[in-house]
Amino acid sequence: MSRGRSIQLAEVVVAGLPQETLLLREVRVRLSESSEQARFDELLAEKHYLKNPTVVGQVLRYVADYQGQWLALLVFSSAAFHIKPRDRWLHWSARQVAQRRHLLAQNQRFLVLTAPGRWPNLASRVLKLACDRLAQDWQRQFGHPVLAVETFIDPQQFRGTSYKAAGWERLGRTQGCQRDWQDFYTDTEHPKEIWVRALSAAALEQLRAAELPAHLAEHQRALPPPCPVATDRLLSLWEYFRTVLTDPRKSKGKRHQLATVLCLIALAVAAGCKGPHAIADFAASLNHGQRRGLRCRPRPGTRRQCEVPGERTFRRMLQAVDAEQLKDALVQWMAQQDPQAVAVLHLDGKVVKNAQPAPACVRAESTPNEIPVERQKPKADQALTLVNLITDQQRLVDQVAVPQNTNEEAAVATHLPNMDLTGVCLTFDAAHTVKANARQLTQANGADYVAILKANQPHALAQAQQLLAGAFPPGGPDDRQRARTDGRPGVVAW
Numbered sequence: 467m468s469r470g471r472s473i474q475l476a477e478v479v480v481a482g483l484p485q486e487t488l489l490l491r492e493v494r495v496r497l498s499e500s501s502e503q504a505r506f507d508e509l510l511a512e513k514h515y516l517k518n519p520t521v522v523g524q525v526l527r528y529v530a531d532y533q534g535q536w537l538a539l540l541v542f543s544s545a546a547f548h549i550k551p552r553d554r555w556l557h558w559s560a561r562q563v564a565q566r567r568h569l570l571a572q573n574q575r576f577l578v579l580t581a582p583g584r585w586p587n588l589a590s591r592v593l594k595l596a597c598d599r600l601a602q603d604w605q606r607q608f609g610h611p612v613l614a615v616e617t618f619i620d621p622q623q624f625r626g627t628s629y630k631a632a633g634w635e636r637l638g639r640t641q642g643c644q645r646d647w648q649d650f651y652t653d654t655e656h657p658k659e660i661w662v663r664a665l666s667a668a669a670l671e672q673l674r675a676a677e678l679p680a681h682l683a684e685h686q687r688a689l690p691p692p693c694p695v696a697t698d699r700l701l702s703l704w705e706y707f708r709t710v711l712t713d714p715r716k717s718k719g720k721r722h723q724l725a726t727v728l729c730l731i732a733l734a735v736a737a738g739c740k741g742p743h744a745i746a747d748f749a750a751s752l753n754h755g756q757r758r759g760l761r762c763r764p765r766p767g768t769r770r771q772c773e774v775p776g777e778r779t780f781r782r783m784l785q786a787v788d789a790e791q792l793k794d795a796l797v798q799w800m801a802q803q804d805p806q807a808v809a810v811l812h813l814d815g816k817v818v819k820n821a822q823p824a825p826a827c828v829r830a831e832s833t834p835n836e837i838p839v840e841r842q843k844p845k846a847d848q849a850l851t852l853v854n855l856i857t858d859q860q861r862l863v864d865q866v867a868v869p870q871n872t873n874e875e876a877a878v879a880t881h882l883p884n885m886d887l888t889g890v891c892l893t894f895d896a897a898h899t900v901k902a903n904a905r906q907l908t909q910a911n912g913a914d915y916v917a918i919l920k921a922n923q924p925h926a927l928a929q930a931q932q933l934l935a936g937a938f939p940p941g942g943p944d945d946r947q948r949a950r951t952d953g954r955p956g957v958v959a960w
Contacts, residue, residue, distance in 0.1 A: 486585045489532055493588070495540075495595040497603060498527035506539060514577045515623065521574045524608050526600070530592040538592045539577045542600060545570035545616055551637035551660050552616055557674045565687045568610060569673065571600060573617035589628035597632070601665050610685040613669035618658040626661055634663040690860060699803060704729050704761060706799045714786040722775045726761050727783045728792070730775065742784065746777035793865050800861045811855045811863060811887070813894035815874045821850035826871035853878055855885075855892075875900065882906045887913035896920045 498506050506527055510519035523544030530538035545567050546552075552570075553563055578589050597615060604612045618640070619626045626636060639657040664670040672679055678686055707725035715724070734748040752760075757772035765771040775783075851868040864885060868877040879902050891914040892907060899917040907913040919927050 486587060489585060490587060490591045493530055493532050493537060493591060493595070495528050495530045495592060495599065498529050498539075502529065503527070509536075509539060509579070510541075510575055510577060513579070514575060516575070519575070524568075524571075524604075525574075526571075526603055526607060528596050530595070536579055537588065538579060539575065540573065540592070540596050541575035542571045542596075542604075542615065543574045544568065545572045549616070549640065549660055551640070552662060555635075555637055555662060556614075556670075561689060564689055566673065566678070568687065569613050569682065569685070571604060571612040571615050573615055576617075587631070590631035593628060593632035593634075597663060597665055611682070612665065613673055613682075614662060614664045616660060616662045619661060621657075621659050626659060629661045629663075632663070634661045636661050701759065702803075703732065703799060706802075707795060710795050710798070711791060712788070714788065715782075721763055721773075722779060723761060723763075724783075724787075726763075727775055727779065728787070729760050731780060731784070732796075742777050742780040745780050746775070749774040749780075789867070797862055797864065801863075804857075804859060804861050808857055808861075808863060808890055810858055810891050810893065812858070813853060813855055813878065813892060813898060815851060815853045815868075815897075818850040818852060823850050823870040824867040826869050874898075875903075879903055879906065883910060885911065887911040889913070891915065893917070896922055899923060899926075 506529070507519035511517055519541075521541050521543045525541065525543045528540040528542070529536055530540070547567070548563070556562075556566075558566065573593075576589070576593070578592070580588060600615065601611050601613065604610070617629065617634070619629070621639070626634070630636070637660045639659055664673075672682060677683065704725045707728050708723070711724060711728070713720075713724040730749045731745055734745040737748060739745050739748050752774065754771050757774060758770065762772035762774055765773050851874055853866040853868065853874055854862060855864040855866075856862055864881075866877050866881045868874050875897055878898060879900070882903065883906065887907065889912065893916045894903075896918040899919050900923075904915065904917070907915050919930055921927065
């Protein structure tokens with residue numbers, strides 16, 4: 467990833483400053499105060515070559531001054547997402563990058579407010595002072611430490627001399643790409659140099675360790691489980707869509723294959739896209755090799771170039787495709803890729819914004835549902851609610867669309883008798899902790915469950931607190947004590 471970040475020497479005359487030896491000894495670096503941000507940003511916008519004071523992520527701003535006179539400005543922020551030279555320097559795998567990236571900071575801006583050459587060692591001195599206090603300031607401000615810093619130097623304008631003098635190390639050049647969406651990049655054809663520095667003698671060894679020390683491991687980010695399916699096997703999704711799904715469109719005027727459009731949608735959603743517009747942008751960002759792999763339509767008059775569907779095509783497809791058929795195809799394909807027997811299922815409800823709610827259901831007397839009608843108050847009248855049953859490996863096993871005239875709990879209770887759950891353990895939140903579900907799972911489905919019991923079931927909660935002699939996770943002794951002293955029930959696993 468390439469963004470222009472470097473030192474800038476501004477043509478500003480600062481009056482009354484002493485000889486360099488005294489100045490370097492008495493200059494101090496401090497955090498900028500909120501009342502100074504307007505002046506801080508104005509100087510960066512006017513004097514820094516990027517002309518942009520805006521920085522995102524976790525941000526600390528520093529001022530270097532001498533007896534109240536501002537000599538330099540520095541901005542540190544969250545580290546870049548992906549930099550291959552940096553990740554190789556740290557010996558990090560892709561998962562370690564995601565887990566530990568927040569332990570790094572990036573020097574986004576550095577503006578020296580003195581005439582070039584007047585105090586040649588001032589920039590490196592200020593850099594050292596800022597790095598000396600950065601870890602402590604970051605811990606105090608954001609609740610976790612940073613152990614190393616990075617920055618980008620534009621080699622067309624700067625040589626990085628001050629960073630080298632301050633103990634930074636040059637790792638090489640970036641590929642000259644900037645991030646446009648999630649993990650997709652645009653080539654700017656303007657690579658930058660990446661410089662790094664560990665903030666302590668032990669920091670680099672700690673960051674490179676296979677397991678972080680205990681005081682750092684507690685700050686390590688939790689990640690979802692890795693996909694159990696090898697990348698080359700994911701290509702079979704196109705073939706599966708082509709084989710099992712029926713194209714709802716007429717043959718006349720059809721330019722893109724059903725399997726191709728659905729694969730593009732699936733990949734875009736997995737990359738974090740939300741809505742047809744974002745899906746179309748994702749598809750347009752794919753290179754021609756990726757498009758050929760998805761069997762996109764060849765572009766007339768070109769060699770090995772392909773076209774992708776536009777936003778209107780994605781919208782029409784999402785409206786036309788049979789949702790139940792598509793869900794069944796995805797469930798069956800995932801089962802083929804991960805054939806292991808299901809041991810644990812997590813029940814997770816999601817509201818899909820800007821989607822029509824599922825049609826109202828006709829309640830047949832034969833439909834097993836012990837939840838009283840008064841507790842089936844509709845919640846899905848404004849949007850589509852889906853209840854996913856997924857494994858701990860994120861494999862979708864089933865999905866329930868909540869009808870417009872009922873709620874999530876009743877829809878799940880109606881659907882459970884249709885599932886084969888023998889030997890499976892279900893986990894779900896307190897909304898589904900009702901006797902009907904417990905009876906259905908254990909006596910009819912032959913399943914086990916781990917449910918959460920709290921104040922929405924006051925009588926059952928009171929009974930459980932009387933029967934349980936001690937703490938029972940996830941509820942703990944503090945929860946039980948609070949329930950007896952302030953009247954707010956704790957959380958108990960039932």
